[in-house]
Structure formats: structure tokens, C-alpha cells
Amino acid sequence: MLRQFHSLPGLFSAVFVVLMGLTGAWLSLDPALDRLSTTVPQGLSVAELAGRVARHYPGIEQIQRTPSGTLIAYYSEGGVAGAARIDPASGTAIAPYAPSAVSRWVKLLHRSFLLDTPGRVAAGIAALAILVLSVSGVLLLLKRVGGWRQLARPLHGSRSQRWHAEAARIAVAGLLLSALTGTYMSAATFELVPGGEHPEPDFPAATSGGPARPAATLAALKATDLADLHELVFPIPGDPSAVYTLRTAQGDGYVDQSTGELLSYRPHGSVNEAYALVYSLHTGEGLWWLGLLLGLCALSIPWLAATGATAWWQRRRARPRIRGNSPPQSAQTIILVGSENNSTWGFARVLHDALRATGQRVHTAAMNQLAARYNAADKLFLLTATYGDGDAPASANQFLALIERVPVNPAIQFAVLGFGDRQFARFCQFASDADAAMERLGWRRALELATIDRQSSQAFAAWGGRVGEWIGTELRLDHAPVHPPTFKLVLRERIDYGPQEPEPSAVLRFDAGRTEPAGGLLRRLFRPRGLPHFEAGDLVGIIPPGSPVPRFYSLASDARNGVLEICVRKQIGGLCSSYLHGLQPGDCIDAFIQPNPQFRPASGKAPVILVGAGTGIGPLAGFIRNNVGRHPMYLYWGGRDPATDFLYEPELRNYLADRRLTQLHTAFSRVKNGERVQNRLIDDADTLRQLIGNGGQVLVCGSSAMAGSVRTALNTVLAPLKLDVHTLRITGRYREDVF
């Protein structure tokens, strides 16, 4: 909901908002340039200045002082009107005054998109849109990092998400201020709120009528500090009833040209003063440094628009489409889905369509969208995958907290179907947790928890039979697995480790098998032809011959590295790993990319602690390879035997030499006094405490057994800091990619 509240105004107003940001940034330079070309004299009175100017310009009509302190004299000479910027020290001209036509045009563009009144309305709406975007953006950011105190925390997510949030984090205070003041000023233009206009003082009924005396001698002008001056209008020469008009920061009045007395005066009200402050805060006039800061923040708007639109598009593309989705309050059946990589949505869609075909009104949504009430529902299905090491998938990661707060609905009966993979130690653990929570809270169970291993269509159809018995209608659930479109990869290189061993490992490097751009800059700028976008830590899905179900491998390279690299151990009896190990250079495979934005080093300079075992080193090696900023990175890795499976050994030595890797700690289990990676963590406890105490984050990749031992070891290491893995995990500083 909050995300929609952020995305929709952003998408609708993008062009206007970007235009406003760019023009605002341009205009922010004016006060600073003005200030640079102006000397502000201390202790000079308006009388002294007026005297000096009048000496050089006998036909002086008016002196204006801009908020930055620039003095402009308007005069007439031989019947010709002129204007000049004045040096306050001498009263002479510094240069003729001619406001920049470009600045005027940019100001008009900023205020009204050059469209007069309709444009002013549009500009007001654009300012309001920036306000809404800033407020909703801050709320989203806080939700993402876990509260105010975590605001500076490293960010995770896809590249566009991180770039968007990173820029927003820096610029949001400035954007909020500009948007708030801009919205107020627009509202004041249309008299929706009090503005800056103030009533003129009453024109004096009578003047002394005496002869005009030099401005420099007039008491009221002597008593006014130049720093307070807005405008001084000189009397028409030869008219004894004419007066000086004096406008200052505090109020406006008329001054007798003979006695120098202040004849009438009207101080500005607090509303005028507040508006003047709003104006300064928005334009930077009188506060040039603030203007420049706001201008820099405004420059982030095009960047935020581009990265925000990309993130929105990526999310939209990944979103499953459900036909005939009834609103939650009128649906008889509710299907809630827990999914990370979308395949569970495919199963949910089949169930949704089959139930609709029986005449039911069905509502399907993510488990995180659990509603507080379902007025018409009597059936609730939870279809959920499990991720990490028995954790919730992305679309269900708030479900267990949400269900605690929702009142139990006795009219509804529930059934949970878990999707998982028996290769994982905690098979369908999250489905089991969700099922147990429902039961504990008192929801009525219709079917026992059922599980589906590796997206088996047969098991799903069989479960459909049980659902049919429950609802008293035959239900056919025919699920044909749909994968994202695949692309071809050609094996270019393989590096074998321990080929004589029963379970050898190999680093496999693929490319798209097409001509690549010439080397050097071109190659660095453009992705090699044919490879889609991916980053180290994403997953590549490979469908082995003889199975409809893809197997996923963590990527050890970034598309810009020019290859798609994975590190694979051959499992005894493993269909896909045997297939991959059987490939020779030149052989082709079909693959697709599954983004895994959770598993990336966060942005920023905080130390990164990489922990892995076996082929879990793949994505970690990719992170180190791409650590071109030389941020501190520490690798703890466990293998079996340095003679046969020291994966990436030469690369790691190079990375240590060129400082992409700060320290390397290895442990080997199949040597004399063999050790595992968790032993290294305990050995290095002091360093780890220091790194994590300094905001370091931990990324773990490997088997679930190893991940469990690493958690235990790190909990021991962190105990003196009163920290644990759970706390790090909920603040996004502990991430696992477990297989």
C-alpha cells in the first residue's frame, strides 16, 4: 500500500517533477552567484547609501536591495531610464544591471512550466507530488532499514533499488524542505493560505511641505540599517508634498523629504515574516549556502526518477498475473502465496482457476497481504515455499507477525501446502511454521499440512484431489511448470578440482557464444552481446535433461565480467551436477536468471565478512572480484583438501595482492588435524568482534549444515558484544545463501 502510494505519484508526475528538480538546481546558483559578486558593508545606514548614490545619480528614482545584498539603483538620465548595480562603498555603478534572460526563463519554467495559470497549478501539484514522494519514501526507507536508528545502515536489494535508496537517503531532507516550502508558496499564490502580501501603510494626510533636504541628512533614513533595506523610492523632484517610500525587513513607511520624520509606518505581521522565511528557505535568497545544498538535493531528482522507474518496472515484470481476482471482502476462497522466485504463484494460479471454474469467487494475494478480515470467506489456502535455511520467502516474510494480530475467523477453515526441496535440511520448514501458528492461534484446520518436493506436478494434482473431497467438488489441478524465458550459454572454460575424486568440483565459465565488442573501454561499458543482466550472488536456473524442474546455482560473476561463472560439485546421483560436469568447452546449455538481491554485499564502506564452504565460495569470489573500491573484505572458507579442492586459489592470491581481498582464512577438513570453517571463526574471534562492532556485515554461502555451525560459532564470538546472529539478521547484516 505504502509502496503504491510512493510509486504511483512518482510515475504520474515524473516529467514535471524532473523538470522542477533541474530548474530548481539551476536557480539555486543565483543567490550564491549574487552573493559572490556583492560586498556587504557593516554598519552603513540607508541615509549614507542614499546620499552616495544621489551624488552620482542626480536622477535617482529607486534603490533596491536583493536578499543576497546586491544593490540596484534605478535612475533617469536625460529622460532615459537606466539601472545599475551599485558599490555601497562609493555609490558608483559596478556594472549596468540587466537581469539574465536565461534565469528569467528558467524561473518561469520552474514556477509555471511556461504555461501561465494552468502551469502554476501544475507546478503546485508537482511540488505536492515531491512532498508526497519524500514522505512516503522516508517511511519506506525506515521500514526497509528497520527504524530511525538504522537509517545509516548498509542497503541491500537490486542495483536500481540500492541506487535509488542511497540517493534518497542523502537528498531526502533537502527535498522535503524544498517541497514543503514550494507547496506552501504555490498554495499562497492561489490564496489558499496566507501569503507574503502586506497592506501598504496609510499615505500621510499632510507633509511638512518644507524644502527637500539631502537624503544623507534625513533622520528616519539614518536610523535604518542598510542590512534591513528592501527598497527606497525617492520623491518626485520639485513636488513639496512628495515623500520617500521606505520598505524594510520589519515594515514599510513614508519619510518626510524635508524633516526626515517617519510619517506613517506599518510593521509586517508575523504571517508576512513567516512567509519571508518560507521564501528564503525555498529560494536560498539571503541563505545562499542553503540554496546550494537544496540545489544539490534537487539534482538527485532525475536520478531518483530513473532508478525508481527501473525498480518499479523490475517489480512489475516479476509480478504474477491472476485473472478474475475477486476483492478480498467478497471472495469465498482466499489463496495466500509465499514465494521468492515466483514458481509458487504458478501453482496458486492453477488452484485459483480451478476453484473459479467451480463457481467460487476467489481472491489470491501474497501472504504479506493478509487482511484483518475476510467478510465472505469460508476457505483459506496458504501455499508457500521455504527459503534460506527454513525461512520465509520474500512475499511471506511478515506473515507470522501479521497472523498474530489478526482476529481468528471461526467461519474460515484453512489448509497449508508447502513447496520445498528435500535436499534442504529444513524441508518446507516455513510452511510447517505457518501451519503450526494457525493451529496455535485457534484457526480451524480443514486439511493436514501437505508438502510438495521440487515442484512436483503429480503431488500437486494429488493434493487437488484431497481439496476436492473437502469442498465436495471434483478438482483437477493440472500444473505445467513455466520458467522464465531461457537463453543459450556456451561453455568456454572449465577448471577442474580433484577430477579423480568421487565428488569433484569445477568452475564453469559460459558466454553467450556471440561476437563480443572490442576490448578495453567498449567492453567495460557494454555487457557482452547476448548475456542478460545479472550480478554475482544471483541464481542461474538450469533445467537438466530428463527433469522439468530447474536446479539453481549461485553466480560467481557479474554480467559485466563477460562470462557467466558457476562453481559446481558433482553430487553422487545428482542429475544436474552430473550433466554440468559432463559438459566440454563448446557445449551449449539453456538457462535463465533468477535475481537474488538479498544476497549481496551492502553498499557503503562497512567491512564485509564472507563465510563459505565448498562450492559456496562461488558468489563470494564474485563479490571479491567486483570489489574494485577496495572496501575491507574478509574471507573465511572451508574446503576438504588443499591438494584437490582449494577452489579459486590463484584468483584469491591475486585478490589479496591487489587488496580486493583484505584477509583470507582457510580451513581444510580432510587433512591431518582437519578443521572446519567455523573453527577459523572462533580462532579469529577478536578481529570478528571488531569488524562486526564497526558495522560489518556477514554473508554466508554453503550447505545448510555448514550454515548452522557458522551461526553457532558466530553466536559464541558475538556474545561479549551482547549481539547475536538473529539481531544481525533482522537488521540486514547477516545474509545466507544456503543449499
Ligand SMILES: Cc1cc2nc3c(=O)[nH]c(=O)nc-3n(C[C@H](O)[C@H](O)[C@H](O)COP(=O)(O)O)c2cc1C
Ligand atoms: C536459496 C534457496 C534456499 C532454499 N531453502 C529451502 C529450505 O530451506 N527448505 C526447503 O524445503 N526448500 C528450500 N528451497 C527450495 C524452494 O523452497 C523451492 O524451490 C520452492 O518451490 C521455490 O518456490 P518459489 O519459486 O515460489 O520461490 C530453497 C531454494 C533456494 C533457491
